[in-house]
Amino acid sequence: MKMNSKNVTLLTDFGTEDGYVGAIKGVLLSGMPDVRISDISHRIQPFNIRQAAFALLNYYADFPAGTVHLLIIDPGVGTSRKGIIVRTNRHYFICPDNGVLSYVLEREVFEAFRIKEKLFGESISPTFHGRDIFAPAAIKILSGEAIDTFAEKTADLISFYRHFEKISETELRLQIAHVDHFGNLILNFTREDWEKMGEPENVKIQLEHGFLHGIRKTFGSTGVKELVTTWDSCGFLQIAQNKGNAAQMLQKKVGDQLILKIGK
Amino acid sequence: MKMNSKNVTLLTDFGTEDGYVGAIKGVLLSGMPDVRISDISHRIQPFNIRQAAFALLNYYADFPAGTVHLLIIDPGVGTSRKGIIVRTNRHYFICPDNGVLSYVLEREVFEAFRIKEKLFGESISPTFHGRDIFAPAAIKILSGEAIDTFAEKTADLISFYRHFEKISETELRLQIAHVDHFGNLILNFTREDWEKMGEPENVKIQLEHGFLHGIRKTFGSTGVKELVTTWDSCGFLQIAQNKGNAAQMLQKKVGDQLILKIGK
Amino acid sequence: MKMNSKNVTLLTDFGTEDGYVGAIKGVLLSGMPDVRISDISHRIQPFNIRQAAFALLNYYADFPAGTVHLLIIDPGVGTSRKGIIVRTNRHYFICPDNGVLSYVLEREVFEAFRIKEKLFGESISPTFHGRDIFAPAAIKILSGEAIDTFAEKTADLISFYRHFEKISETELRLQIAHVDHFGNLILNFTREDWEKMGEPENVKIQLEHGFLHGIRKTFGSTGVKELVTTWDSCGFLQIAQNKGNAAQMLQKKVGDQLILKIGK
Numbered sequence: 001m002k003m004n005s006k007n008v009t010l011l012t013d014f015g016t017e018d019g020y021v022g023a024i025k026g027v028l029l030s031g032m033p034d035v036r037i038s039d040i041s042h043r044i045q046p047f048n049i050r051q052a053a054f055a056l057l058n059y060y061a062d063f064p065a066g067t068v069h070l071l072i073i074d075p076g077v078g079t080s081r082k083g084i085i086v087r088t089n090r091h092y093f094i095c096p097d098n099g100v101l102s103y104v105l106e107r108e109v110f111e112a113f114r115i116k117e118k119l120f121g122e123s124i125s126p127t128f129h130g131r132d133i134f135a136p137a138a139i140k141i142l143s144g145e146a147i148d149t150f151a152e153k154t155a156d157l158i159s160f161y162r163h164f165e166k167i168s169e170t171e172l173r174l175q176i177a178h179v180d181h182f183g184n185l186i187l188n189f190t191r192e193d194w195e196k197m198g199e200p201e202n203v204k205i206q207l208e209h210g211f212l213h214g215i216r217k218t219f220g221s222t223g224v225k226e227l228v229t230t231w232d233s234c235g236f237l238q239i240a241q242n243k244g245n246a247a248q249m250l251q252k253k254v255g256d257q258l259i260l261k262i263g264k
Numbered sequence: 265m266k267m268n269s270k271n272v273t274l275l276t277d278f279g280t281e282d283g284y285v286g287a288i289k290g291v292l293l294s295g296m297p298d299v300r301i302s303d304i305s306h307r308i309q310p311f312n313i314r315q316a317a318f319a320l321l322n323y324y325a326d327f328p329a330g331t332v333h334l335l336i337i338d339p340g341v342g343t344s345r346k347g348i349i350v351r352t353n354r355h356y357f358i359c360p361d362n363g364v365l366s367y368v369l370e371r372e373v374f375e376a377f378r379i380k381e382k383l384f385g386e387s388i389s390p391t392f393h394g395r396d397i398f399a400p401a402a403i404k405i406l407s408g409e410a411i412d413t414f415a416e417k418t419a420d421l422i423s424f425y426r427h428f429e430k431i432s433e434t435e436l437r438l439q440i441a442h443v444d445h446f447g448n449l450i451l452n453f454t455r456e457d458w459e460k461m462g463e464p465e466n467v468k469i470q471l472e473h474g475f476l477h478g479i480r481k482t483f484g485s486t487g488v489k490e491l492v493t494t495w496d497s498c499g500f501l502q503i504a505q506n507k508g509n510a511a512q513m514l515q516k517k518v519g520d521q522l523i524l525k526i527g528k
Numbered sequence: 529m530k531m532n533s534k535n536v537t538l539l540t541d542f543g544t545e546d547g548y549v550g551a552i553k554g555v556l557l558s559g560m561p562d563v564r565i566s567d568i569s570h571r572i573q574p575f576n577i578r579q580a581a582f583a584l585l586n587y588y589a590d591f592p593a594g595t596v597h598l599l600i601i602d603p604g605v606g607t608s609r610k611g612i613i614v615r616t617n618r619h620y621f622i623c624p625d626n627g628v629l630s631y632v633l634e635r636e637v638f639e640a641f642r643i644k645e646k647l648f649g650e651s652i653s654p655t656f657h658g659r660d661i662f663a664p665a666a667i668k669i670l671s672g673e674a675i676d677t678f679a680e681k682t683a684d685l686i687s688f689y690r691h692f693e694k695i696s697e698t699e700l701r702l703q704i705a706h707v708d709h710f711g712n713l714i715l716n717f718t719r720e721d722w723e724k725m726g727e728p729e730n731v732k733i734q735l736e737h738g739f740l741h742g743i744r745k746t747f748g749s750t751g752v753k754e755l756v757t758t759w760d761s762c763g764f765l766q767i768a769q770n771k772g773n774a775a776q777m778l779q780k781k782v783g784d785q786l787i788l789k790i791g792k
Binding site: 027127 | 587758
């Protein structure tokens with residue numbers, strides 16, 4: 001498939017108090033004057049690959065065909081970790097092989113390539129591959145260079161994707177996959193999983209002092225400051241507090257487990 | 265009036281640790297490849313409509329004619345709150361009807377429309393109208409679609425605009441309308457209000473331990489760490505601490521009241 | 529030299545909870561519809577010129593020739609501090625004369641101009657020169673207006689650049705010039721300084737409880753949570769903690785001094 005685009009998205013843990021994000025943008029604009037850069041976030045917590053992986057799921061599919069998604073959360077920079085390019089039927093992803101593509105790989109058909117770092121010059125800073133390798137690789141792709149001229153096919157990408165655990169026909173052990181900016185607790189259970197189970201109406205999540213019943217349409221389906229379970233905007237089950245912060249209220253964090261019961 | 269523009273501004277409380285801002289950008293770029301997106305802020309405090317309303321006042325008028333201002337602070341998403349489009353003689357504003365336009369409505373002649381949400385498809389996430397309704401509505405406007413094909417005239421918009429209170433000929437009760445990033449206290453009293461009163465030279469604001477006299481030209485008109493009253497960059501009266509943070513120094517916050525006295 | 533560009537970069541301490549950044553963008557887009565604005569950071573700590581100066585060093589050279597770098601950290605706004613334009617052989621810098629160009633001036637051949645503020649109109653807010661003077665000056669430059677029509681040559685720019693101190697042939701007193709988002713401690717000693725000294729292999733930095741030996745290639749050259757000395761991406765010596773935060777671990781901050789010893 002031919003995919004023409006000038007779009008690059010940027011997701012990093014660089015923060016915005018330094019000039020690191022600026023360096024990436026400068027390299028992109030120097031390489032392609034009419035590139036279109038979309039900042040997604042530079043405030044991923046340092047080295048928090050899981051947070052970045054979930055954020056990516058929220059936006060990648062909305063971008064035009066041919067978009068290159070740059071994902072630079074790179075605690076292993078300069079070690080033997082691979083720099084990779086993943087191509088799906090609509091998008092490109094450039095990142096260290098660290099699991100940041102876990103959700104994408106689960107949902108898409110893809111081809112993976114390992115970047116040949118040595119082709120990117122002798123003067124490469126071993127601490128800033130974002131500027132010196134990943135951004136130039138993005139320009140090569142947008143310019144129509146064949147990927148196999150600067151990368152080679154690879155497999156066995158790192159993924160931490162985790163399916164929920166089925167304890168019994170009526171009990172699932174879910175995990176909190178993500179806590180968003182609003183404190184919503186997003187669980188590793190999707191609307192699709194629920195549909196495969198026959199769309200059971202009577203579901204409830206076990207909390208410290210009782211159960212949270214049903215799956216509502218929206219936050220406002222309950223009283224202010226009350227808890228509510230809904231599908232999030234990507235189709236994941238989430239626990240929210242109406243006009244509040246569920247993570248703070250329930251003292252829950254990423255990785256915590258919750259039991260979902262089906263039936264009365 | 266004909267208003268051609270490719271400009272969209274984005275003001276949200278989405279934070280930048282998630283991919284929600286990215287989803288909006290992806291939808292805009294997919295709908296109009298040469299759209300020009302200006303990030304204003306994604307760090308409005310969650311659900312803090314007053315903060316967003318004041319921020320908007322700082323920038324909207326500086327943008328080119330035809331700009332669409334997207335304002336997505338939406339604690340009521342999925343409830344019966346209206347999604348609206350407001351058109352002034354230079355700009356468009358798309359937002360939930362929640363008061364975020366309070367200052368704009370006070371200053372501009374405008375027409376208001378209620379978005380017909382059902383026209384935006386069946387698959388709308390009831391928790392993410394920003395992506396599924398407001399961003400597509402922005403594209404329709406920038407593409408020249410007539411607003412009345414997807415929205416209907418409305419009135420009675422929510423506004424929390426509050427004029428200062430006149431206690432007597434020589435005493436006004438002002439309110440802190442906004443506290444900015446530098447801790448400047450911005451009051452609901454404008455240079456225009458002051459001109460209508462005949463530009464009195466002898467004004468003073470009552471603080472805990474005395475009065476703050478006069479209206480100075482700039483922060484540096486006083487000593488370092490001293491308090492000073494000036495007109496802010498939008499023409500509002502503000503109390504600042506020279507190279508300091510007045511809100512912290514005075515322990516004041518949005519909504520607090522202060523007395524302005526005129527004459528000796 | 530002819531330098532054509534539509535690029536402006538923005539580095540400010542405005543934060544992103546207000547509309548101040550938006551006002552600058554609106555002025556730029558109104559003045560030049562196809563200007564290309566790159567956000568670098570708006571989260572420089574209020575009035576922290578040293579932090580901004582270091583951030584600038586990280587990105588300016590990566591941008592295309594002709595780029596205008598707007599640097600608005602301006603505690604002295606409205607006082608007699610100069611507004612300046614600095615032209616190097618590739619870039620323009622517009623800022624208050626406050627030291628933010630310290631590192632650039634050290635590295636580049638340049639010409640400096642003082643902006644004639646009065647040419648920018650009568651209605652200038654004395655608290656927002658970013659919007660009312662610096663952004664319009666950027667547009668003039670990008671539009672090809674001759675700088676000497678709105679600015680006059682100047683000299684004696686403020687700089688706080690500080691060379692390391694040579695205590696003896698084998699001992700240098702270094703200073704922490706910057707602490708980045710990851711807590712890396714960046715010292716005022718460059719790879720170039722080291723090359724001039726004959727690239728000594730045996731170097732060590734004195735810490736509270738011992739020495740940190742050698743200069744490694746990358747963070748991952750040591751164990752997780754171990755300290756390591758490397759060259760940063762701009763060629764400065766830095767102390768990092770592998771997958772950790774060296775500033776927190778060592779309780780060090782900008783301005784603190786460290787002794788570098790050469791030889792065994």
